[in-house]
Amino acid sequence: MRLARLARGLSPEAAAARTPVRLGGGRWRHIEQGYTRRVPFTPTAAPAKTLAHMANVVGVRPEQLDDAGRGDAAEILREIKRQEAAEQPGPGPADPRVQMALDILTDLPPRVREEVLRRLSPEDRKRIDEG
Structure with missing residues (x-):
């Protein structure tokens, strides 16, 4: 000890x-x-x-x-x-911008949020990843 x-x-x-x-x-x-x-x-x-x-x-x-x-x-x-x-809380986003984006999505009405998430195609995700 x-x-x-x-x-x-x-x-x-x-x-x-x-x-x-x-x-x-x-x-x-x-x-x-x-x-x-x-x-x-x-x-x-x-x-x-x-x-x-x-x-x-x-x-x-x-x-x-x-x-x-x-x-x-x-x-x-x-x-x-x-x-x-x-x-212990689960791991949160390290980048504050990620938290901001999550906050925006959370504040959207459920139907709009679902539409935004549905529209993120693989190409959109790639474009986002490339910056």
């Missing part, structure tokens, strides 16, 4: 702030180290939900959590990834 966080250039505080769970930089450090700094040092482990959200922030894959013996957190991370993928 620490290596992945460092690779992203994040401090424990910045990484903790990106998680949707309540977590501070100090607790993040304790989880990375595996113990708290109280005397005597006390072993600590993150709950599965916390670990899954931490992993998501720093780009740790579910398989890595499985390999570390944290299949419980890996399953939660897989679900986080599924939900994030479902929330």
Whole structure:
């Protein structure tokens, strides 16, 4: 976890702030180290939900959590990834002119829009492609 966080250039505080769970930089450090700094040092482990959200922030894959013996957190991370993928909008046009053309077509009455699309012959499409 620490290596992945460092690779992203994040401090424990910045990484903790990106998680949707309540977590501070100090607790993040304790989880990375595996113990708290109280005397005597006390072993600590993150709950599965916390670990899954931490992993998501720093780009740790579910398989890595499985390999570390944290299949419980890996399953939660897989679900986080599924939900994030479902929330992603489809790819939009990169060129703003394409979006303008789509907006114009969308604003046309359905019959007119169908007529415009029907009239785009292969020759028209080629002429458009050639600029």
